[in-house]
Amino acid sequence: MCGIVGYTGPRQAYPVILKGLKRLEYRGYDSSGVALLNGGLHVYKKKGKVADLEETLVGKNMEGHIGIGHTRWATHGEPNDRNAHPHLSQSGRIAMIHNGIIENYAQIKQDLIAKGYTFKSDTDTEVLLNFIDDIRIKNECPLEEAVRIALRRVVGAYCILVIDNEDPETIIAARKGSPLVIGIGKGEHFLASDASPIIEYTKEVVYVNDYEIAIVRPDELILKNLGNEKQTPFITKLDMDLTAIEKGGYDHFMLKEIFEQPHTIYDCLRGRLDAENGNITMSGIQKYAEQIINANRIIIIACGTSWHAGLVAEYVIEELCRIPVEVEYASEFRYRNPIIHKGDVIIAISQSGETADTLVAIEKAKEQGAIILGIVNAVGSSIARASHAGAYTHAGPEIGVASTKAFTAQLAVLTMAALTLGLQKGTLERDKYLLLCKELAAIPEKVDVILKLDSQIKALAEKYKDAADALFLGRGYNFPVALEGALKLKEISYIHAEGYPAAEMKHGPIALVTEQLPVVFVATKDSYHEKVVSNMQEIKARKGKVIAVITEGDTVTPTLADDIIVIPPAHEVVAPMLSVVPLQLLAYHVGVAKGYDVDKPRNLAKSVTVE
Ligand code: M6R
Numbered sequence: 001m002c003g004i005v006g007y008t009g010p011r012q013a014y015p016v017i018l019k020g021l022k023r024l025e026y027r028g029y030d031s032s033g034v035a036l037l038n039g040g041l042h043v044y045k046k047k048g049k050v051a052d053l054e055e056t057l058v059g060k061n062m063e064g065h066i067g068i069g070h071t072r073w074a075t076h077g078e079p080n081d082r083n084a085h086p087h088l089s090q091s092g093r094i095a096m097i098h099n100g101i102i103e104n105y106a107q108i109k110q111d112l113i114a115k116g117y118t119f120k121s122d123t124d125t126e127v128l129l130n131f132i133d134d135i136r137i138k139n140e141c142p143l144e145e146a147v148r149i150a151l152r153r154v155v156g157a158y159c160i161l162v163i164d165n166e167d168p169e170t171i172i173a174a175r176k177g178s179p180l181v182i183g184i185g186k187g188e189h190f191l192a193s194d195a196s197p198i199i200e201y202t203k204e205v206v207y208v209n210d211y212e213i214a215i216v217r218p219d220e221l222i223l224k225n226l227g228n229e230k231q232t233p234f235i236t237k238l239d240m241d242l243t244a245i246e247k248g249g250y251d252h253f254m255l256k257e258i259f260e261q262p263h264t265i266y267d268c269l270r271g272r273l274d275a276e277n278g279n280i281t282m283s284g285i286q287k288y289a290e291q292i293i294n295a296n297r298i299i300i301i302a303c304g305t306s307w308h309a310g311l312v313a314e315y316v317i318e319e320l321c322r323i324p325v326e327v328e329y330a331s332e333f334r335y336r337n338p339i340i341h342k343g344d345v346i347i348a349i350s351q352s353g354e355t356a357d358t359l360v361a362i363e364k365a366k367e368q369g370a371i372i373l374g375i376v377n378a379v380g381s382s383i384a385r386a387s388h389a390g391a392y393t394h395a396g397p398e399i400g401v402a403s404t405k406a407f408t409a410q411l412a413v414l415t416m417a418a419l420t421l422g423l424q425k426g427t428l429e430r431d432k433y434l435l436l437c438k439e440l441a442a443i444p445e446k447v448d449v450i451l452k453l454d455s456q457i458k459a460l461a462e463k464y465k466d467a468a469d470a471l472f473l474g475r476g477y478n479f480p481v482a483l484e485g486a487l488k489l490k491e492i493s494y495i496h497a498e499g500y501p502a503a504e505m506k507h508g509p510i511a512l513v514t515e516q517l518p519v520v521f522v523a524t525k526d527s528y529h530e531k532v533v534s535n536m537q538e539i540k541a542r543k544g545k546v547i548a549v550i551t552e553g554d555t556v557t558p559t560l561a562d563d564i565i566v567i568p569p570a571h572e573v574v575a576p577m578l579s580v581v582p583l584q585l586l587a588y589h590v591g592v593a594k595g596y597d598v599d600k601p602r603n604l605a606k607s608v609t610v611e
Helices: 013-023 050-057 105-114 124-139 143-153 253-259 261-269 283-287 289-293 304-321 356-367 382-386 405-425 430-441 443-451 454-464 478-493 502-507 529-541 576-593
Strands: 003-008 031-037 041-047 066-072 094-102 156-164 167-176 181-184 189-192 204-207 212-217 220-225 235-237 298-302 325-329 345-350 371-376 389-392 469-474 496-501 518-522 545-551 563-567
Touching: 003 013, 003 094, 003 156, 003 167, 003 212, 013 031, 013 050, 013 066, 013 189, 031 050, 031 094, 041 050, 041 094, 066 094, 066 156, 066 167, 094 124, 105 124, 124 143, 124 156, 143 156, 143 167, 143 212, 167 189, 189 212, 253 261, 253 576, 261 405, 261 443, 283 289, 283 389, 283 405, 289 371, 289 405, 298 304, 298 356, 304 325, 304 345, 304 405, 304 478, 345 356, 345 405, 356 371, 356 382, 371 382, 371 405, 389 405, 405 430, 405 443, 405 576, 430 443, 443 563, 443 576, 454 545, 454 563, 454 576, 469 478, 469 502, 469 529, 478 496, 478 518, 478 576, 496 502, 502 529, 518 529, 518 576, 529 545, 545 576, 563 576
Parallel strands: 298 325, 298 345, 345 371, 371 389, 469 496, 469 518, 518 545, 545 563
Antiparallel strands: 003 066, 003 189, 031 041, 031 066, 094 156, 156 167, 167 212, 181 189, 181 204, 204 235, 212 220
16 A cells, blocks of 8 residues: 655655655555655656656756655545645645545545635545645644644544645654654654665664654654654664565565565574474463463454464364354454453454554454454554564565465464463363474475475466466365465456365355366365365366365375375474465466566555555
């Protein structure tokens, strides 16, 4: 979703902003723009890629030591130059960029129109901007004051950066529900939606909280709440380096991230899992272990791929801990007046830690007394901070829009949590616990083996790339993997794909089966295997094309399948961390074979910060 960059300090602002916008491209966007203060406010914007904007600016005087830049993911008004940010207030004095949605913009717009304002764009942003400027003019107050008054009246989510033609050093920033990070340099400040545009300049950052306003000058950072009380900025050190956000020789971030999984899963287990001695250390989970063990139920809330990780966790937690688990789409949970009892345990799963639906669902559950555990990848993100406790997945920055390494790291964390809780609760016997600890510790090496199948999977992608539809089937622990395989394929290759429990296929989807339909079976050796093989027979009987992910040593399935992908054996509880990897590669190669930009699939945003 929208990306925000700002700079104030001794450097030329434009190169910092341009590079920052390029680093934020992964978030998904459809237009971009920049505003610089240099003897006047200069605003440039363009539909399309940041490179298109850059091209139009070649040869222009782009000097200035303060500026703001934006990548826009359209919400109000189609993607075009006019609707792109920054917007300029009617008075011409203030420029603003915005990430989020102002829900009561229509009413504010009406009031402003009645006062004689006209609007150049269809955006809620231009409305908020003129609302702020109108307050500034009417009250004859500083911009900071006008921003505060305006934000107390708006409903919705925002991260805004505002610059004033009459104040050549200051950026006013504010957030509610949309992320904002401020990098602290020596006599300079960097502002961005996440740390990626900042990391090469400084590792010291402040994560701005909801309802806070930052007044940012080269030598000064003042934080206030909307009640005008000063807040102490909490400075944290970024634990990542530049290589983590660069492609490192791979053609795409998605491929790099798929190939990073042996390391990311290892990093996630490191320092927590001691398989030899049968110890798992998860301090965040431990803090609430009693409450979790005694909970009547656990509710998992998440979206997209993280929701699929939640579905796997449902199987794992119910099996090992015997606690009922419900897995909810955050967007449904938040709006349906959910029944939550004090002490209910909510597990929120999110790669970005900024997904608006998940964040609001957390707030709602918190208000009703639930304990919130966050399983989050992005350190310092809003969901991590909104949770009572939890565990980071330590997968490193995920740039490709399709989530890959975050998924396997989520599974690793959730499995460790279930193992330790099951043992403490007494629902998991020590011998099985020890076996599963070892199985988990062996996952990184086995993923490495699967990655060696890359060229075989690439050839399969070539063979099936022209399919119009695809079906993904699995049972038990592999059912969510089938869903994830289908999601990966559809978002990257735009092939219509559906995931189903293999048995459910008979209740409808089987009508789709023809000689042209590829059906991907996640058919590794587990307690459901024979049943899955029967489902495969049913597809073959109708001449569907079967691609099967199977376990080494399986001699039956190859006689049925048209194509097989053979992966190392693993206990069914940990198997999804393996069986998903070939499906990630398959989606990636189909997308590339079809000539699509797999890192930035159409219409998608990496971090969905609007509802
Ligand atoms: O950052 P989150 O894990 O909260 O994001 C949730 C979904 O938006 C995300 O998983 C999305 O479905 C991905 N595009 C999947 O590849």
